[in-house]
Amino acid sequence: MTVTRLDGDQLAQCIDELATLLIDAVDGGASVGFLAPLDHAAAATWWRGRAEPVATGRLAVWAARDGARVLGTVSLAFPDKPNSRHRAELVKLMVHRDARGHGLGRTLLETAESAAAATGVTLLHLDTETDSPAESLYRSAGWTRAGVIPDYAAEPGGLLRPTTLYYKHVKALPAAVDEAAGAAGRPLAR
DSSP: OEEEEEOHHHHHHTHHHHHHHHHHHHHTTOOSSOOSSOOHHHHHHHHHTTHHHHHHTSEEEEEEEETTEEEEEEEEEOOOSGGGTTEEEEEEEEEOGGGTTSSHHHHHHHHHHHHHHHTTOOEEEEEEETTOHHHHHHHHTTOEEEEEEEEEEEOTTSOEEEEEEEEEEOOOOHHHHHHHHHHTTSOOOO
């Protein structure tokens, strides 16, 4: 299993595999922003829409592959406001049902956390469906529950469910802090 940060060309090359992963997540009940049934064309279109944010550095996407098959993904969304450069949102952590239970979700989470620290990000946040399997992963990885919003999002079957917000402080790596201090007002390197 390899985990690789995708550039724009790499993202474009694995749209079909990422779409298949997204469909599997939705079919498996994951509340990742889509209703079931999700067809391949819609899933591929959504992933194609990530190309511009990846190209501009506002979004970082990692894919976990076992050969040519994408079995997991995670992303970091970086805000573009000057007062928000210290934080990022963890989004779309997905592991194919065939690959669950082997630590891939934790590996992807640790990859995103390390990458955030390397860019000088010190605060991560996310939201997840309350009482979902993902919550135990986040809690065991040191994320702090900030609160619950009732009826926040519809799960794949359309039922409104509460969402739990989490955050985690990560320690910026010294090189990232030095670079940020030298940049004086410029965005952190992504």
